[in-house]
Amino acid sequence: MTASTDALDLASEEFSLLAGEPAPPTGKQVAVVGAGMAGMACAIRLALLGNSVVLYEARSRERMDETVTDSASERALFERLVARGRIRCEYGRKLGVDIELADLHLWHDAIFIGVGLASGRVLALSGSDPAGLVDAGRRVAAVYALDDLLALPVPQRAIVIGASRGAVGMAARLKQLGAHDVTLALRHALAPDGREEEVARACFVRVRGWVAPLEVLRDERGAVASVRFEQTRLLGDCMVDTGGFTEIAAHAVFKAVGRAGGTERDPLVRQQSREGDRIEVDGCFRTALPGIYAGGDCVAARLDGVQARRHGLQAAQAIHADLQA
Ligand SMILES: Cc1cc2nc3c(=O)[nH]c(=O)nc-3n(C[C@H](O)[C@H](O)[C@H](O)COP(=O)(O)OP(=O)(O)OC[C@H]3O[C@@H](n4cnc5c(N)ncnc54)[C@H](O)[C@@H]3O)c2cc1C
Numbered sequence: 001m002t003a004s005t006d007a008l009d010l011a012s013e014e015f016s017l018l019a020g021e022p023a024p025p026t027g028k029q030v031a032v033v034g035a036g037m038a039g040m041a042c043a044i045r046l047a048l049l050g051n052s053v054v055l056y057e058a059r060s061r062e063r064m065d066e067t068v069t070d071s072a073s074e075r076a077l078f079e080r081l082v083a084r085g086r087i088r089c090e091y092g093r094k095l096g097v098d099i100e101l102a103d104l105h106l107w108h109d110a111i112f113i114g115v116g117l118a119s120g121r122v123l124a125l126s127g128s129d130p131a132g133l134v135d136a137g138r139r140v141a142a143v144y145a146l147d148d149l150l151a152l153p154v155p156q157r158a159i160v161i162g163a164s165r166g167a168v169g170m171a172a173r174l175k176q177l178g179a180h181d182v183t184l185a186l187r188h189a190l191a192p193d194g195r196e197e198e199v200a201r202a203c204f205v206r207v208r209g210w211v212a213p214l215e216v217l218r219d220e221r222g223a224v225a226s227v228r229f230e231q232t233r234l235l236g237d238c239m240v241d242t243g244g245f246t247e248i249a250a251h252a253v254f255k256a257v258g259r260a261g262g263t264e265r266d267p268l269v270r271q272q273s274r275e276g277d278r279i280e281v282d283g284c285f286r287t288a289l290p291g292i293y294a295g296g297d298c299v300a301a302r303l304d305g306v307q308a309r310r311h312g313l314q315a316a317q318a319i320h321a322d323l324q325a
Pocket residue numbers: 033034035036037038039056057058059093094095096114115116117118119122295296297298302303304305306308309
């Protein structure tokens with residue numbers, strides 16, 4: 001069975017859902033990223049359909065309270081679902097900075113991305129996808145299924161971008177396969193006493209914290225030569241760019257995001273890699289990556305609030321149907 005939203009009369013269904021009780025738990029957990037018009041609608045609908053929802057929002061709780069974007073009845077319903085444990089909110093958690101798609105993949109059965117106009121830098125790299133730039137693969141594949149790595153000549157120098165367990169595992173594996181120099185580049189620091197630090201240390205992976213990737217630089221043949229990073233630091237609770245830059249030489253760059261396959265076969269990674277681009281979705285708001293959906297301003301230009309909300313509702317319906325199939 002595949003999800004279809006064609007026959008939905010959303011207007012009347014929305015009304016009945018506002019009054020309705022949540023369905024019995026389905027045992028599925030969905031991550032909703034962005035508590036804007038699309039994300040809120042999606043989270044509420046998913047929770048009412050019986051799914052457990054974790055809402056990741058870049059803004060702090062206090063800043064969320066400053067903006068009233070939804071109706072009072074929707075807000076009350078949202079609060080009720082939170083109080084009943086059907087929706088859990090993680091404020092101050094920014095995708096691409098504090099959390100990575102690969103991690104969300106690990107923790108949840110599906111992901112809805114509703115980050116509005118901020119989609120451009122969610123996955124960081126702004127360069128194009130030259131030879132040598134490889135998607136590090138779906139979370140588990142990145143560490144355990146080595147098809148991607150074994151199919152490639154092992155690069156002498158490699159950079160793995162990301163702080164997830166998948167990224168660390170990928171860097172360690174590259175070293176074990178014979179890469180001479182492997183750098184794990186991340187926007188913050190690894191926990192000094194954590195398992196990731198231990199794995200990196202044991203495998204002689206160089207950890208380079210506090211850098212955000214800006215651009216992949218190529219040599220005259222078009223092959224990857226290095227990656228240019230902007231240095232980051234903490235300002236209070238926020239991560240900010242310092243304005244300083246650094247460059248790390250590499251023959252291959254791996255990003256621990258998305259699923260197995262080259263970036264050229266991975267429209268989400270490609271699309272999100274470019275500032276201002278939109279995420280491509282099908283009629284049921286599915287992206288090219290299995291289990292990842294997107295809606296609202298990050299998939300279409302010039303939406304109004306009602307349309308963005310409708311995206312969220314329709315995507316929730318599609319996610320629920322896909323998870324039940
Ligand atoms: C200036 C302006 C005025 C507008 N006026 C109107 C109007 O009067 N009426 C109307 O109907 N529509 C209006 N719109 C359009 C409407 O605001 C949008 O269509 C709608 O808000 C889009 O909803 P969304 O959920 O896609 O994105 P948003 O509502 O923008 O929500 C995105 C959410 O994602 C969060 N986020 C962003 N990046 C991340 C990340 N990396 N990780 C986690 N969370 C993240 C943001 O903090 C935000 O909470 C206006 C738009 C603009 C820009």
